[in-house]
Amino acid sequence: MPSAAHRVGTREEWLAARVALLEQEKELTRRSDELARLRSELPWVPVQEEYRFDTEDGSTSLAELFDGRPELVVYHFMFGPNEPDGCPGCTFAADHFGGAVFYLAERGVTFLCASRASLDDIVAYKARQGWTFPWVSSAGSSFNRDFGAFTEAEREAGTGFNFATARHADELDLRETELMALSCFAMHDGVVHHTYSAYDRGTDALNPTWQLLDRSPSGRVLPDGWPGRRVPIG
Numbered sequence: 001m002p003s004a005a006h007r008v009g010t011r012e013e014w015l016a017a018r019v020a021l022l023e024q025e026k027e028l029t030r031r032s033d034e035l036a037r038l039r040s041e042l043p044w045v046p047v048q049e050e051y052r053f054d055t056e057d058g059s060t061s062l063a064e065l066f067d068g069r070p071e072l073v074v075y076h077f078m079f080g081p082n083e084p085d086g087c088p089g090c091t092f093a094a095d096h097f098g099g100a101v102f103y104l105a106e107r108g109v110t111f112l113c114a115s116r117a118s119l120d121d122i123v124a125y126k127a128r129q130g131w132t133f134p135w136v137s138s139a140g141s142s143f144n145r146d147f148g149a150f151t152e153a154e155r156e157a158g159t160g161f162n163f164a165t166a167r168h169a170d171e172l173d174l175r176e177t178e179l180m181a182l183s184c185f186a187m188h189d190g191v192v193h194h195t196y197s198a199y200d201r202g203t204d205a206l207n208p209t210w211q212l213l214d215r216s217p218s219g220r221v222l223p224d225g226w227p228g229r230r231v232p233i234g
Contacts, residue, residue, distance in 0.1 A: 044186060044193035049146065054119040054137040062143075062185070063192050065136065070188075071109040075206070076144055076181040077135070079115035079122065086115070086125050090180055092227040093207045097133045114138045129231050147183040147197050182206065 009017075051062045066072045077094065078087035086094075094113065104111045112134035115122060119137040126135050138144055182203050184196040204210050209227075213220045 039196055042196060044188070044195050047185070047192045047194055049142070051138070051141050051143045053114065053141070053143075054139065055134075056119070056123065060136070063187065063190075065110065065112065066185075066187050066192075067110045069105065069108045069110045070186060072185040072187075072192075073104065073109055073111045074183045074185070075111075075113045075203075076147070076179065076183065077113040077115045078180050079117040079125065081116050081118065081139055083117065086117075086129075087180070088227065088229055091129065091229050092209070093180075093203070094129070094131060094133070095230055096207055096209065098131060101133045110134075112136060114143065116144055129229075144179075144181075147181060147194065 047062060053060050053062070053065060055065075062072075065074075075090075075093070075097070078090045079085075097111070097113070101111050114136050116139050117125075117137060118139055122135050122137055179199070180203055181197060181199045183194065186193045186195050210220065
């Protein structure tokens with residue numbers, strides 16, 4: 001909630017402060033555009049593993065998940081094989097995905113979620129939440145783990161989440177732990193390439209509620225228990 005002690009000023013004072021802030025916002029926008037360009041210039045890495053996914057249309061390869069489009073964006077939804085429900089935070093994020101699927105497809109990008117939960121559990125949770133975006137099961141494969149580590153040694157050990165920069169990254173075992181992430185892929189000459197991944201706060205931009213809160217008077221102040229699930233469990 002807004003602080004009762006927050007500074008109050010005149011319209012002229014606000015305008016002067018707002019113009020000064022605008023210069024910093026413009027610099028951030030320019031820097032964001034530059035980062036987007038640098039992301040697009042990352043080297044592409046051919047994917048050697050033969051990953052298989054359970055989908056509502058049957059068993060599918062990573063290449064088939066592209067659905068005929070040249071690019072694929074996968075949100076790693078935290079829903080493990082031994083968990084009764086999807087992660088509340090990922091559920092919060094996923095409430096925003098539905099509208100993007102159409103527009104991304106028009107741009108040649110297939111979007112979907114992937115989790116290690118069984119397909120039956122995914123379909124049930126998806127129906128309960130009222131979602132329509134594609135969501136596949138990567139159960140039985142190392143897909144989730146392989147795109148959450150930095151070096152080959154860390155990949156084999158199951159550690160290194162967020163390029164070993166996350167708190168307690170060396171203590172996390174991605175062979176057991178499900179963690180949120182975003183992975184991007186490109187198809188070229190019939191070969192799937194891994195192009196980009198982001199973790200933790202790197203996925204913030206996917207959620208417009210965060211962006212709106214950052215511009216609200218009180219900002220990103222999170223009370224205990226928030227965000228809850230839009231559709232209650234049980």
